[in-house]
Amino acid sequence: MSEKTVTEPLTDAPIEYADHLTISCGVSDLDRAIDWYHDHLGFEVIYKLDDMGWCELRTHWNGISIGLGQSEEPKVGGTTPVFGVRDIEAARSHLEQNGVRFDGETQVIPDMVKLATFYDLDGNPWMLAESAMPHT
Numbered sequence: 242m243s244e245k246t247v248t249e250p251l252t253d254a255p256i257e258y259a260d261h262l263t264i265s266c267g268v269s270d271l272d273r274a275i276d277w278y279h280d281h282l283g284f285e286v287i288y289k290l291d292d293m294g295w296c297e298l299r300t301h302w303n304g305i306s307i308g309l310g311q312s313e314e315p316k317v318g319g320t321t322p323v324f325g326v327r328d329i330e331a332a333r334s335h336l337e338q339n340g341v342r343f344d345g346e347t348q349v350i351p352d353m354v355k356l357a358t359f360y361d362l363d364g365n366p367w368m369l370a371e372s373a374m375p376h377t
Contacts, residue, residue, distance in 0.1 A: 263297060264322050265308040266365045267315025271296060274309050277362050281339055282324075321358065321366040329355045329371035 268274035271294055278284045278298055284307060289296035294311030326332045329347060336359055337343065344358040344366075355371040 261304040261306070263306045263308045264320075265310060266361075266363075267312050267317065268309050268361070268363050268365075269311070269313070269315055270362075271309060271311040274311075274362060278307065278309070281336060281341060315363050315365075317364045318366065321368050323356075323368040323370045326369050326371055329357060329369050332369050333357050333359075 271289075275286060275289070275296060275298070279286075282300075284298040284300055287297045287299050287306060296309050298307040298309065300306060333343065333347060342360050344360070347355050347357040349355050352373055354373060357369045359367055359369070361367065
């Protein structure tokens with residue numbers, strides 16, 4: 242395992258990156274998805290472009306937003322973004338009590354991480370992770 246930590250800046254990047262990241266995913270009903278992400282994950286609308294079927298949602302992490310793009314048949318799969326949480330059991334319980342579908346039981350890698358994959362209304366995968374590793 243690497244000796245570096247996640248907070249150390251990279252020094253030899255071939256691209257000059259900005260200080261933000263937008264995770265984009267397709268949805269079949271933009272307004273319904275906005276409500277779902279707000280009610281279940283606490284994300285808030287930054288802006289919405291009705292004519293383009295697009296919005297960005299503010300997350301609880303500085304510089305990271307979720308972009309929702311409406312399409313008749315959204316493509317799901319591929320990348321699975323991972324949300325770091327302090328208490329995976331509490332987070333999972335909250336989501337399950339609100340009818341959110343999970344992919345099996347929480348996976349545990351001893352002394353490292355607990356992981357649980359869940360899905361939004363359109364089947365976009367997301368994951369919860371409670372780390373036992375230091376992130377300093």
